[in-house]
Amino acid sequence: xxxxxxxxxxxxxxxxxxxxxxxxxxxxxxxxxxxxxxxxxxxxxxxxxxxxxxxxxxxxxxxxxxxxxxxxxxxxxxxxxxxxxxxxxxxxxxxxxxxxxxxxxxxxxxxxxxxxxxxxxxxxxxxxxxxxxxxxxxxxxxxxxxxxxxxxxxxxxxxxxxxxxxxxxxxxxxxxxxxxxxxxxxxxxxxxxxxxxxxxxxxxxxxxxxxxxxxxxxxxxxxxxxxxxxxxxxxxxxxxxxxxxxxxxxxxxxxxxxxxxxxxxxxxxxxxxxxxxxxxxxxxxxxxxxxxxxxxxxxxxxxxxxxxxxxxxxxxxxxxxxxxxxxxxxxxxxxxxxxxxxxxxxxxxxxxxxxxxxxxxxxxxxxxxxxxxxxxxxxx
Amino acid sequence: xxxxxxxxxxxxxxxxxxxxxxxxxxxxxxxxxxxxxxxxxxxxxxxxxxxxxxxxxxxxxxxxxxxxxxxxxxxxxxxxxxxxxxxxxxxxxxxxxxxxxxxxxxxxxxxxxxxxxxxxxxxxxxxxxxxxxxxxxxxxxxxxxxxxxxxxxxxxxxxxxxxxxxxxxxxxxxxxxxxxxxxxxxxxxxxxxxxxxxxxxxxxxxxxxxxxxxxxxxxxxxxxxxxxxxxxxxxxxxxxxxxxxxxxxxxxxxxxxxxxxxxxxxxxxxxxxxxxxxxxxxxxxxxxxxxxxxxxxxxxxxxxxxxxxxxxxxxxxxxxxxxxxxxxxxxxxxxxxxxxxxxxxxxxxxxxxxxxxxxxxxxxxxxxxxxxxxxxxxxxxxxxxxxxxxxxxxxxxxxxxxxxxxxxxxxxxxxxxxxxxxxxxxxxxxxxxxxxxxxxxxxxxxxxxxxxxxxxxxxxxxxxxxxxxxxxxxxxxxxxxxxxxxxxxxxxxxxxxxxxxxxxxxxxxxxxxxxxxxxxxxxxxxxxxxxxxxxxxxxxxxxxxxxxxxxxxxxxxxxxxxxxxxxxxxxxxxxxxxxxxxxxxxxxxx
Numbered sequence: 025x026x027x028x029x030x031x032x033x034x035x036x037x038x039x040x041x042x043x044x045x046x047x048x049x050x051x052x053x054x055x056x057x058x059x060x061x062x063x064x065x066x067x068x069x070x071x072x073x074x075x076x077x078x079x080x081x082x083x084x085x086x087x088x089x090x091x092x093x094x095x096x097x098x099x100x101x102x103x104x105x106x107x108x109x110x111x112x113x114x115x116x117x118x119x120x121x122x123x124x125x126x127x128x129x130x131x132x133x134x135x136x137x138x139x140x141x142x143x144x145x146x147x148x149x150x151x152x153x154x155x156x157x158x159x160x161x162x163x164x165x166x167x168x169x170x171x172x173x174x175x176x177x178x179x180x181x182x183x184x185x186x187x188x189x190x191x192x193x194x195x196x197x198x199x200x201x202x203x204x205x206x207x208x209x210x211x212x213x214x215x216x217x218x219x220x221x222x223x224x225x226x227x228x229x230x231x232x233x234x235x236x237x238x239x240x241x242x243x244x245x246x247x248x249x250x251x252x253x254x255x256x257x258x259x260x261x262x263x264x265x266x267x268x269x270x271x272x273x274x275x276x277x278x279x280x281x282x283x284x285x286x287x288x289x290x291x292x293x294x295x296x297x298x299x300x301x302x303x304x305x306x307x308x309x310x311x312x313x314x315x316x317x318x319x320x321x322x323x324x325x326x327x328x329x330x331x332x333x334x335x336x337x338x339x340x341x342x343x344x345x346x347x348x349x350x351x352x353x354x355x356x357x358x359x360x361x362x363x364x365x366x367x368x369x370x371x372x373x374x375x376x377x378x379x380x381x382x383x384x385x386x387x388x389x390x391x392x393x394x395x396x397x398x399x400x401x402x403x404x
Numbered sequence: 405x406x407x408x409x410x411x412x413x414x415x416x417x418x419x420x421x422x423x424x425x426x427x428x429x430x431x432x433x434x435x436x437x438x439x440x441x442x443x444x445x446x447x448x449x450x451x452x453x454x455x456x457x458x459x460x461x462x463x464x465x466x467x468x469x470x471x472x473x474x475x476x477x478x479x480x481x482x483x484x485x486x487x488x489x490x491x492x493x494x495x496x497x498x499x500x501x502x503x504x505x506x507x508x509x510x511x512x513x514x515x516x517x518x519x520x521x522x523x524x525x526x527x528x529x530x531x532x533x534x535x536x537x538x539x540x541x542x543x544x545x546x547x548x549x550x551x552x553x554x555x556x557x558x559x560x561x562x563x564x565x566x567x568x569x570x571x572x573x574x575x576x577x578x579x580x581x582x583x584x585x586x587x588x589x590x591x592x593x594x595x596x597x598x599x600x601x602x603x604x605x606x607x608x609x610x611x612x613x614x615x616x617x618x619x620x621x622x623x624x625x626x627x628x629x630x631x632x633x634x635x636x637x638x639x640x641x642x643x644x645x646x647x648x649x650x651x652x653x654x655x656x657x658x659x660x661x662x663x664x665x666x667x668x669x670x671x672x673x674x675x676x677x678x679x680x681x682x683x684x685x686x687x688x689x690x691x692x693x694x695x696x697x698x699x700x701x702x703x704x705x706x707x708x709x710x711x712x713x714x715x716x717x718x719x720x721x722x723x724x725x726x727x728x729x730x731x732x733x734x735x736x737x738x739x740x741x742x743x744x745x746x747x748x749x750x751x752x753x754x755x756x757x758x759x760x761x762x763x764x765x766x767x768x769x770x771x772x773x774x775x776x777x778x779x780x781x782x783x784x785x786x787x788x789x790x791x792x793x794x795x796x797x798x799x800x801x802x803x804x805x806x807x808x809x810x811x812x813x814x815x816x817x818x819x820x821x822x823x824x825x826x827x828x829x830x831x832x833x834x835x836x837x838x839x840x841x842x843x844x845x846x847x848x849x850x851x852x853x854x855x856x857x858x859x860x861x862x863x864x865x866x867x868x869x870x871x872x873x874x875x876x877x878x879x880x881x882x883x884x885x886x887x888x889x890x891x892x893x894x895x896x897x898x899x900x901x902x903x904x905x906x907x908x909x910x911x912x913x914x915x916x917x918x919x920x921x922x923x924x925x926x927x928x929x930x931x932x933x934x935x936x937x938x939x940x941x942x943x944x945x946x947x948x949x950x951x952x953x954x955x956x957x958x959x960x961x962x963x964x965x966x967x968x969x970x971x972x973x974x975x976x977x978x979x980x981x982x983x984x985x986x987x988x989x990x991x992x993x994x
Contacts, residue, residue, distance in 0.1 A: 034517040041514030045500060045507070052502040052543075239498025242560070245462045245569075246515040247488040401483070403464045 038248055042256030049230070050260050059226055060264040061271075064218040068275045071210050071217075082164050084110045085119040085128040092139040094179075098149075101175045102132075107167045126342075129154045130164050142179075149194050156369070157340055158209035169194045211276040212364035213337035216357050217328070218268040219295065223302025224309070224327040225320065227261050231310035232319035244401040254392075254399055258303050265299040276368075286367035290377055294367070297384045298360040302327065304391030311398040331357035356387040409567050409599045410438035410461055415470035417456050417622075430456040432622035433470070438601060438615070443593055445610035446603040447709065448619035449717075449904040451874055454603040455495060457619070458571050461601065462492040475566055491565035495572045497556030501545030505536055505555055508544050512559040522563075530558040533588045549776040550581025557588060564592075570602040574609065576901050578775035579932055579973050580980055586612065605904055607706040616705070618712055626712050630705050637679060637703035637711050640667075642686055644676040645697040652676050653916050653937055658693045660913065665689050668710040668909070671936035673971065674956045679707045681714075706905060713906060727859045727917040737766045741892050741924045742787065747796035749782050749947075756782040758947045759796075764924050764940075766892065769915065771938035772928045775980060779947040780928045781897065787926065788818050788895055801892050814842075817886035821897040823878050827871025831862055831881055834870050835888065842889035856884035860914070876907045883914070894918065896927040900934065912937050932973035943979055950983050 050056050086102065088095045102110045111128065113119045119131040133150040141147035151168050153161040172194050234240045243253070273291075276282040284291065305327050313319045332338060334352035341352050352358050363380035366373050417431040431453045438444050446454045459465045461474055463483030472479040474486045499508055509530070513523055531537040534554040539547065544555060557573060570589070574582045586609065592598055602613070610616045610630065617627040626633060646655040652671040659669035659678050665688055667679040680689060690698060740763035749757040757779040764770045772780045785791040786798060789809045798805040801815035825834045835856065839849040857863045860880040865873065870881060879899060886894060896915075900908045908931070916937065919925055927938070935941050936955055943951045943958070951958050959975050970978070 037517065038515050041511055045503065045511050048507060049500060049502045234498070237498050237501075238494060238496040239500060241464065241494040241496075242492065242498055242556075243515070244464055245487050245490065245492035246512065247484075247517060248515050249484070401464070401487070402466065403459060404466060 034247065035249075035252065039252045039255055042248070042252060043259050046230075046256050047260045050264070056226060056230070060222050060261075061267060063221060064268040064271050067214060067218060067221075068211075068272060068279075071214050072275065072280055082108050082130060082167070083128040084108045084164075084168075085113050085122055085131045086110045087113050087116050087119050087131060087133045088138075089114065089116075089134075090136045090138075094139045094142055095134050097179070098134065098172070098175060102171065105167075105171055108171070123152065123154060126154070129160070130168070132168065142176075146193070151194050156209075156365075160340075165194075209365070209369070210337075211272065211280055211282050212368045213335075213361050215269055215272040215295065215364055216298070216335065216337065216361050217332055218272060219265050219299055219360075220302050220327050220331045220357060222261065222265040222268050223299055224306040225323040226264065227257060227303050227306030228309040228313075228319040228323040229306075229316055230261075231257055231307060232313055232316045235310070235314035236316055241403065244403075250399045250401055251396060254307060254396055257307060258300070261303060261306075262299055265302070266295075269295050269299075282368060284368055285371035286377070287372055290372070290381075291364065291367050294360060294363045294377075294381060294384065297381065297388050298356065300388040301356045301360075301384060301391055304388065304395045307395035308391060308398060311395060327357075330355050334358070335361050337361055356384060359383045407440045408437050409440050409442075409475055410436065410601070411471070411473050412436040412457075412460075413471040415457075415460065415472055416468045417453075417460060417465065418468045429622055431460070431467075434619075434623060436617060436624060436627075438599065440599055441597045442599060442615055443613040444601045444615040444617065445613035446601065446617050446619055447605075447607060447610045448625075449713065449906050450876065451621075452619040452904075453622040454619055455571055456622075458492070458569050458601065458603060461567075462490065462569055463487050464492075489565065490567040490569065491560040491563075492569040493556055493560040493571065493573055495575065497553070497559070499544040499552060499556060499559070502543060504541050504543055505547070506540040508555060508559055509562060513562040516563045518563045526562060530561060533591065534558050535584070550577050550584075553577050553581065554585060554588070557585060561592060564596045564598065566599065568598050568600045570600065572603055572605060574604065574606060576898070576930065578778075578930055579976055580775045582606075582609075582930075583977060607704070607709055607905065611705040618709060620713065620716055625716055633708045633712075634703050634705050635708075637707040639700070640680045640682065640711070641701050641703040641707050642678045642680070642698050643672070643701045644678055644695045646674075646676065647694055647696045650694060650696075651939075655693070655695055657913070657916060659689070662689060662693075667714050668707065670909070670933070672933070673936070673959065677701065677707075679703075679710055682711070709905065717906070727914060727921070737922065740764060741766050741801055742770075742926070743797070743799045744787070745797040747783070747786065747798060748794045749779075749786060749791070750794045755947050757786070757944075758949075760942075760944070760949050762940075762942055762952060764893070764926060766922045766924050767919050768939045769919050769925045769927065769937060771935050771941040772926065772944065773932070773935055773941055773976060774944035777946070778944040780944060782947075783944070784895060784897055784926075784928065788816060789813050814889070815892045817889070817891040817894045819879075819882045819886050819894070819896045819899060821899075821901065823882060825870050825878075825882060825885060827869070829870055830867050831857075831870055831873070832866040834881065835866075835885060838885040839888050844889065852888050856887055859887075860884040876903070876910065879903070879907075879911065880914075887918075891923070893924045893926065896925065898928050898930065900929055900931055908934070932976050933971065935972045935976075943976065945980050945983055948983075950979050 050060075084102065086099055088099070099110060099112065102108050111122075113122070116131070116133060119128070122128045123131055131152040133152070135148070135150070138147050138149070149172055151165065153164050155161045277284075306323060309322045309326070310319045313322060330351065334341075334344070334348060335355050335357040336352065341349055341358065344352065359380040363377060363384070366376045366380075413435055415431055415434045415436075416429075419428045419430055420426070421428055434453070434457065436457075446457065448454055456465065460467055460472060460479065463479055463486050466480065475489055477485050479486060500511070503511070509527060518526065531540065534557070536551065536555060536558065539551070544552065547555060553573065560568065573589075574585055577585065589600065589602070590612065593600055602609070604610055614629060615627060616630055616633055618625045618633075644655055644659070646652050652674055656669045656671055656676045659666050659676060665681055665684050667681055669676055669678045678689070680686065686698065742764040744763070745761045747757055747760045748755070760783065762770075772783060774780050782791065786793050786805075787800065789800075789805050789812055793805075800812040803812040803815070805812050826837070829837065832853070835853045836849065839852050844852050857866060860883060862877070862881060862884060865877060870878065873881065900911055903911065912934065915925055915927075929935070938955065940952065940954055941958060942949060951961060955972060958979070959970055
């Protein structure tokens with residue numbers, strides 16, 4: 025049949041018509057732009073400038089190569105503090121090994137001349153902190169410095185010595201995060217949050233809106249295919265997500281001066297794949313709920329909040345109870361965050377990059393397939 | 405290829421209510437055949453299965469059982485093939501409100517693959533027919549209700565389909581736009597020999613079709629051409645003229661009370677149209693009721709429709725007796741309960757209501773009529789104290805709405821157009837809640853709930869979830885809730901929109917009974933024949949008052965009809981058209 029041939033051959037023109045429609049709606053509805061562009065900017069500023077995190081029970085290796093009265097006193101002061109759990113080690117090599125194995129998070133080195141230097145009025149303590157969790161590292165440094173400062177002050181008072189010109193200086197070194205700013209750590213995570221928000225939340229909302237307003241009923245009884253409807257939703261919102269990504273990368277480079285140690289190309293590829301995952305989740309939610317309010321609640325509950333709380337963005341997954349950790353490990357966001365942090369802060373560490381890319385691709389394929397299966401041209 | 409466009413045999417559709425684990429039968433073993441080039445109407449009460457049937461034909465749902473082929477294509481196997489060839493306009497045509505008129509049209513033209521060279525002439529034709537040519541750049545969301553509906557129709561008709569499905573295309577549309585919509589449909593049917601299936605609540609629309617199917621409880625009760633169907637009511641229809649002192653609706657009530665003899669009675673042009681049960685003679689009816697004159701009339705499709713339905717439906721007993729008694733002291737009928745003087749409402753430069761004055765007395769039914777955008781809703785909202793007036797005097801129950809809004813509100817009841825009760829509460833819980841909002845507690849509340857649930861026959865449904873009630877019950881519940889505090893005035897905003905003739909009859913019986921207790925009723929409606937029930941009507945257009953008076957007075961103003969009594973709808977269309985012409989001339993002179 026002539027009409028039939030025309031209808032099935034019109035895939036490109038129908039898709040183009042739907043994409044045009046979707047883009048126009050997106051640009052004309054202020055609330056979409058607010059969520060897509062305004063909210064990412066707000067998030068960048070809130071998380072970039074406003075978030076600090078408290079720490080407790082810091083596992084600290086104390087290296088005293090030559091024990092003395094002074095070092096004994098310092099160690100007991102550290103032990104009394106509620107923030108530290110010190111382990112005494114006699115060699116730096118042993119401590120370094122423990123740090124690499126993540127058995128300790130920081131090393132304090134009191135060198136041979138500590139007692140003598142202190143008596144002379146100026147002693148140094150070296151502090152090495154594991155920098156992969158920047159916020160924690162920063163807190164450890166601050167706590168340690170103030171603890172040593174207080175101890176030195178007391179010491180001076182007790183010996184009735186004027187503090188002028190005397191004291192202990194902590195020389196910190198952060199490993200694996202050269203500048204040790206928590207923003208360096210948070211900004212890559214922010215990319216994940218923003219892309220989840222745009223991809224899942226916005227898409228779930230606009231698709232559910234079509235169900236709610238009954239616009240799909242008329243659309244279904246045309247030659248249009250479900251695949252075209254889904255693709256037309258994905259394409260414009262994909263670009264909004266990419267705008268969010270660009271905003272974050274720009275902010276991280278120019279506002280927060282986060283370096284990109286790894287390949288920029290991998291960063292883009294990973295983001296594109298994760299964007300598809302987020303869009304697929306949004307489409308799945310709206311196909312099931314068909315209601316804007318429910319869809320927005322679901323989107324927040326199953327994607328945005330877990331991406332923020334359970335993916336390692338705020339809390340290190342290693343510290344969570346097993347059950348919660350398992351949920352975290354099921355989230356695609358977890359792998360995207362891991363990928364981004366590796367690329368931003370550690371460089372091209374291929375085992376992690378390849379594992380994460382493979383997992384994200386798997387998620388994208390499975391979720392998009394499910395979304396396609398669930399979007400049927402039926403009101404049943 | 406056979407000439408049948410739609411062929412349904414023993415078609416079944418069953419829905420499953422997940423919460424109650426019940427099966428709801430929407431279509432029960434339905435047979436239907438639609439021939440090529442025919443205009444077919446589906447009529448029937450709410451919930452008869454009209455929309456389900458259209459959705460099955462459109463391939464939006466899969467039948468539970470039975471055979472269904474459309475354009476000789478099996479609907480189970482190839483719904484997409486059918487969807488490539490047909491056009492469907494759902495009840496709520498989902499226009500993209502952010503997109504302009506032109507963009508909406510373009511979208512559907514692209515989806516249907518209309519070639520670029522055909523588009524221009526098609527658009528021109530559709531835009532001229534729908535009078536939308538001047539509005540192509542306007543967002544669809546900013547069009548009036550009637551214009552939206554016309555745009556929806558234009559979008560479904562971007563190409564000439566092999567089958568056109570229209571689901572209540574004129575619901576909620578004013579008579580003027582309704583007339584225009586039908587003009588478009590009929591013109592296209594003639595020029596392109598379209599095959600059309602249309603579902604409708606208006607029987608005058610069904611009378612324009614070649615085939616009419618009357619659906620009830622998922623089955624076709626009767627079908628045939630409007631003429632053959634109308635024949636069924638032959639010699640059963642009469643027109644009563646009331647006594648000079650008698651109100652037509654009083655005569656109507658008297659006739660309806662003889663439910664074993666009378667199928668239907670409606671006021672019509674100051675008289676009462678009455679349909680008798682078959683095998684009854686007019687003498688049986690007339691012997692003990694007061695009236696002036698009675699004469700036989702030619703039956704209409706609506707008369708036949710009522711007869712067929714009554715044969716298959718248990719009589720809906722409308723117990724108006726309980727509504728009439730048990731009411732507080734009648735208010736003084738000599739002074740107006742609502743008084744409006746020089747009422748004006750402007751939104752920026754736009755005048756929504758211009759200098760309107762009227763009075764409503766206790767026990768009166770006052771109808772506000774006008775096309776979409778006439779200012780009815782704005783007037784309504786000001787009367788209920790929901791919107792402040794720009795200028796003018798508004799007093800309700802002796803209280804000035806400007807100074808004593810809360811007092812005045814305590815004296816009114818309001819039923820909005822949409823169902824505004826809590827769908828997931830039970831009927832009883834809703835009533836309890838509303839009693840509380842009217843400050844009724846303890847014994848008073850209990851008594852009020854008992855009273856209204858008896859008056860509106862809700863007693864057996866008190867434990868049902870409000871959102872799951874059938875349409876007619878929902879409206880009764882809404883009315884019951886608004887009458888809890890025995891208000892002096894009841895406001896009803898398009899209460900019968902989308903309701904079938906049976907539900908509308910029952911509704912008006914309650915309203916007339918209620919008015920007899922002294923409650924004043926102010927109502928808006930798109931069904932012009934319902935204006936016949938009103939004591940007084942006000943016709944507005946573009947915020948201006950065009951005519952006011954009793955239905956007879958308004959008809960008399962247009963006396964140049966050559967003796968023939970005009971229907972209220974013709975009268976209305978005439979008044980609006982004359983006024984719009986005058987306005988056009990005035991602006992042309994400027």
